[in-house]
Amino acid sequence: MAALNKYSNCLIKMYRAKSKDLGDEMKMILDHFDEQTTDIVSHRYSTALRGLPLYLRERDAISKTCVDTDLEETYTRGVKLGILKVMEDNLSQATKRCQNLAIILEETVVVEDLPDFPTAFMVLFGLLYALNIEYPKGLKYTFEAVQNIFVGLGEKCTNRVQSLKNKLFTL
Incomplete structure (x- = not known):
């Protein structure tokens, strides 16, 4: 959860920047987050995690x-x-x-x-x-990102996850 706390704001900024390319589902996730007035931290974490498969172009x-x-x-x-x-x-x-x-x-x-x-x-x-x-095949990159970025297990990752990791580390 500490890593999720560290990266959730950056992830949400990245989602907003690409929201037009990511479709209506991402827009709904971000709109739902914007409407929240209580327990903002939990909603921020939820938004970061729910948006991750969409950002990584996984549709499962x-x-x-x-x-x-x-x-x-x-x-x-x-x-x-x-x-x-x-x-x-x-x-x-x-x-x-x-x-x-x-x-x-x-x-x-x-x-x-x-x-x-x-x-x-x-x-x-x-x-x-x-x-x-x-x-699962349809969420492979999402769980790989969690494993490599949030939990810090493993050194090698696919190009897609490495790209996300590089963006997060530069923000």
Whole structure:
């Protein structure tokens, strides 16, 4: 989290600079961040992590959202790995609250009740690393960036991640 704290502002600046090239999804992530008025640090970390796959030109989703009245199997079926965000199903509220954040590995919820997205992301990374699970093809660069830049494990990295690393170290 210390490295995420160190680089999150720089990442968000880089996302803003390229937001037109990165599409509507990045615009939504940045707009959501701009609307936040509480727990800014957690939202900054979330924005940095959610934008990373888009910035690295990976289009696989790392997270899914469902409501608490849905069957868990509906959202875990076919999911090799990811973060499941369970929202309350209360139509009377304008904004829905997050009930649960969970980690899915091989269609199974393996960790639940995580406090926020950055923690869930780092727990997912830790599980992949500790269990020696190969990074999924569609998020390979994202997890490689976390491993090499945020966690500092490994010296060699692909050109795409090395380019990101160079940009972060010069900002």
